[in-house]
Amino acid sequence: MNAGLLTPATERFLKGAAGVLVLVALWQASVPLVGLEPYFYPSPADVWHAFVELMEKGILPVYLVDSLYRYLLGVGLGIVLGIAAGLLIGLSATASRILTPLINFLFAIVEVAWIPIFVIWFGYGFKTILIALVYVVLFPLLYNTLLGVRTVPQVYVNAARSLGATRLQLIKDVILPAALPNIITGLRVGAGFAFRGLIFAEIIAAKTGIGYLIFEGASTQQTARTIVGMIVMGLLWLFLDRCYLKPIERVTIERWGQVTTAEDRE
Amino acid sequence: MTTTQTTDTKIRLDAVRLEYVKEEGRSRHLAVESISLDIRDKEFLVVVGPSGCGKSTLISAIAGFLKPTGGHITMDGREITRPGADRGVVFQEYALLPWKRVIDNVALGLKFKGVPKAERYATARRFLAITNLADAEQKFPHELSGGMKQRAAVARTLANAPEVMLMDEPFAAVDAQTRMTLQEELVRVWEQARLTVLFVTHSVEEAVFLGDRVVVLTPGPGRIKSIVDVSIPRARRNWQEMNQDPEFIRLRDEVLVQVRGQPVAA
Ligand SMILES: Nc1ncnc2c1ncn2[C@@H]1O[C@H](COP(=O)(O)OP(=O)(O)OP(=O)(O)O)[C@@H](O)[C@H]1O
Numbered sequence: 001m002n003a004g005l006l007t008p009a010t011e012r013f014l015k016g017a018a019g020v021l022v023l024v025a026l027w028q029a030s031v032p033l034v035g036l037e038p039y040f041y042p043s044p045a046d047v048w049h050a051f052v053e054l055m056e057k058g059i060l061p062v063y064l065v066d067s068l069y070r071y072l073l074g075v076g077l078g079i080v081l082g083i084a085a086g087l088l089i090g091l092s093a094t095a096s097r098i099l100t101p102l103i104n105f106l107f108a109i110v111e112v113a114w115i116p117i118f119v120i121w122f123g124y125g126f127k128t129i130l131i132a133l134v135y136v137v138l139f140p141l142l143y144n145t146l147l148g149v150r151t152v153p154q155v156y157v158n159a160a161r162s163l164g165a166t167r168l169q170l171i172k173d174v175i176l177p178a179a180l181p182n183i184i185t186g187l188r189v190g191a192g193f194a195f196r197g198l199i200f201a202e203i204i205a206a207k208t209g210i211g212y213l214i215f216e217g218a219s220t221q222q223t224a225r226t227i228v229g230m231i232v233m234g235l236l237w238l239f240l241d242r243c244y245l246k247p248i249e250r251v252t253i254e255r256w257g258q259v260t261t262a263e264d265r266e
Numbered sequence: 267m268t269t270t271q272t273t274d275t276k277i278r279l280d281a282v283r284l285e286y287v288k289e290e291g292r293s294r295h296l297a298v299e300s301i302s303l304d305i306r307d308k309e310f311l312v313v314v315g316p317s318g319c320g321k322s323t324l325i326s327a328i329a330g331f332l333k334p335t336g337g338h339i340t341m342d343g344r345e346i347t348r349p350g351a352d353r354g355v356v357f358q359e360y361a362l363l364p365w366k367r368v369i370d371n372v373a374l375g376l377k378f379k380g381v382p383k384a385e386r387y388a389t390a391r392r393f394l395a396i397t398n399l400a401d402a403e404q405k406f407p408h409e410l411s412g413g414m415k416q417r418a419a420v421a422r423t424l425a426n427a428p429e430v431m432l433m434d435e436p437f438a439a440v441d442a443q444t445r446m447t448l449q450e451e452l453v454r455v456w457e458q459a460r461l462t463v464l465f466v467t468h469s470v471e472e473a474v475f476l477g478d479r480v481v482v483l484t485p486g487p488g489r490i491k492s493i494v495d496v497s498i499p500r501a502r503r504n505w506q507e508m509n510q511d512p513e514f515i516r517l518r519d520e521v522l523v524q525v526r527g528q529p530v531a532a
C-alpha cells in the first residue's frame with residue numbers, strides 16, 4: 001500500500017501497533033461504561049501508574065531479571081539434557097530399551113504434579129522453579145530429537161560412512177544437522193511450555209518474578225499490578241520469540257531449502 | 267564365466283549371495299543368487315541388468331553397507347566388513363548433505379581425515395574445476411540442477427581419493443543431453459584419476475560407452491549372464507564418434523541381445 005515510503009518490516013510493525021492502540025482505546029472507553037471499582041476493573045491509566053510505581057521502586061526490573069534468569073537457565077539446561085537423551089535413545093538400542101518405558105511414564109506425570117513435592121524437597125524459590133522448567137523442556141526436546149535421529153535418511157549415513165566418518169563425526173556432521181529441523185520444533189514447543197511453566201511455578205513457589213507479581217497483585221487487590229505483570233509476560237514472550245527463536249529457525253532450516261519464504265530470503 | 271584370480275585383481279566376489287532378511291517375519295528376499303567376479307585394478311567395469319536384478323544390492327555389499335549371506339567379498343585379499351574411505355560411493359539419489367555448501371560437501375571426506383581447512387578447500391576446488399562446478403562452490407545442494415548435483419557427488423567421491431569408486435546409476439535421473447555430457451566428462455575425469463570403477467546401469471548404450479568390460483546380469487535374483495569386453499580406445503569415447511563407430515554398434519547390439527534376449531535394429 002505505502003510502496004516506496006516504508007519498508008515492509010516497518011509497515012508490518014505499524015499495523016501491529018495500530019491493533020494494540022485500538023484495543024487500549026476500547027478498554028479505556030469501556031471503563032466509565034462498566035463503572036466498577038478500580039481493583040475490579042482497572043483502567044489503562046491505573047495500569048500505567050502501577051507500572052511507573054513498580055519501576056520507581058525497582059521492583060519490576062528485579063522481578064523481570066529473576067524471571068528471565070530462571071527461564072533462560074531452565075530452558076538451556078532442558079535443551080542440553082533433552083538433546084543428549086534423545087541422541088542416546090535414538091542411537092543406542094540398549095538405551096532405548098531401558099529408558100523408553102521410564103521416559104513415557106514420566107512424561108505422563110505433568111510438571112504441575114511434581115511442584116508440590118519439589119517444594120518439599122527443595123523449598124520455595126530458585127531450585128524448585130529451575131527443576132520444574134528443565135522437566136518441562138526436556139520432553140519435547142527429547143521426543144523431537146529422537147524423531148529426528150530416527151528419520152535421518154539412511155543414504156546420508158551411508159554416504160558419510162563411505163567417506164570415512166567415525167561414529168562421532170557421523171553424529172556431528174550428519175545426524176545432528178539432519179535432526180535439526182525436528183530439534184528446532186522441539187525447541188519452540190519446549191520454549192512455549194517452559195514459559196507457561198515459569199509463570200505457574202512462580203505463582204506457587206516464588207517470592208519474586210513476573211508470575212509472583214501477577215499472583216501477589218491479585219491477592220492484595222492491587223489488580224493494576226497483576227495486569228502490568230500480564231502485559232510484561234506477553235511482551236517478554238514476543239521478545240524471546242523475535243530475538244531468539246525466529247532467527248535460529250531462519251539461519252538453519254530456511255537456508256537449506258526445507259522452508260522457503262520468499263520475503264525472508266537474502 | 268568365472269574369472270580366475272590374476273595379480274591385478276582389486277575386488278573379488280566369490281559365490282556372493284545377498285538376501286534381505288526381515289527380522290520379524292523371518293522372511294527372506296533373495297536379491298543376488300550367486301555372483302563370482304574379479305574386478306581388476308584400475309579398470310572401468312560396468313554392470314548392466316534389468317530393474318530389480320540386484321545391482322544396487324551388489325553395490326551396497328561392496329560398499330560394506332550389507333553383509334553377504336553367502337560367499338566372500340575381498341578387496342586386495344582382505345574381507346570387506348564395513349564401509350570405508352577406500353571405497354567411494356556415488357549414489358543414485360546424489361546424497362549430498364543439504365545443510366552443507368557444495369564446497370563443504372566435496373571437502374567432507376578430507377575433513378573426516380583431519381586435513382586442515384585451507385588444504386582441503388584447495389583440493390575440493392581442484393575437483394570442482396574438473397567437474398565444471400567452480401562457480402557453484404558456495405551454493406547449497408537445493409540450488410543446483412540435477413546434472414550439477416550429480417557432478418558434485420562425483421567430485422565429492424573423487425576428492426576423497428578412494429581406491430575404488432562405486433557408481434549406482436548416477437546419470438539415471440538427468441535428461442538425455444545432460445547424460446551424454448556427463449558420460450563424456452566421466453570418461454575424461456576417469457582418465458585423469460585412474461582408479462577402479464564399478465559402474466551400475468540399466469542402459470546398454472551407457473554401459474558400452476563407458477566400460478572396459480560389461481557384465482550382464484540375469485533378471486533377479488541376479489546371476490552373471492555374460493561378460494563382454496569393450497576394447498574401443500579411450501580416445502574415441504565421445505558420442506560424436508561413438509554413434510558411428512561400427513565396433514560400438516556391434517558391441518551395443520551384442521549386449522542388448524544378452525540383456526533382452528533379442529536383437530534390436532541399430
Ligand atoms: N531394503 C530392501 N528390503 C527388501 N528387499 C529389497 C530391499 N532393497 C531391494 N530389495 C529387493 O531386492 C531386489 C534387488 O533390488 P535392487 O535395488 O538391488 O535392484 P536394482 O537392480 O538396483 O534395480 P533398479 O535398476 O531398479 O535400481 C529387488 O527385488 C528388490 O525388491
Ligand SMILES: [Mg+2]
Pocket residue numbers: 321322323434435
Ligand atoms: Mg538400483
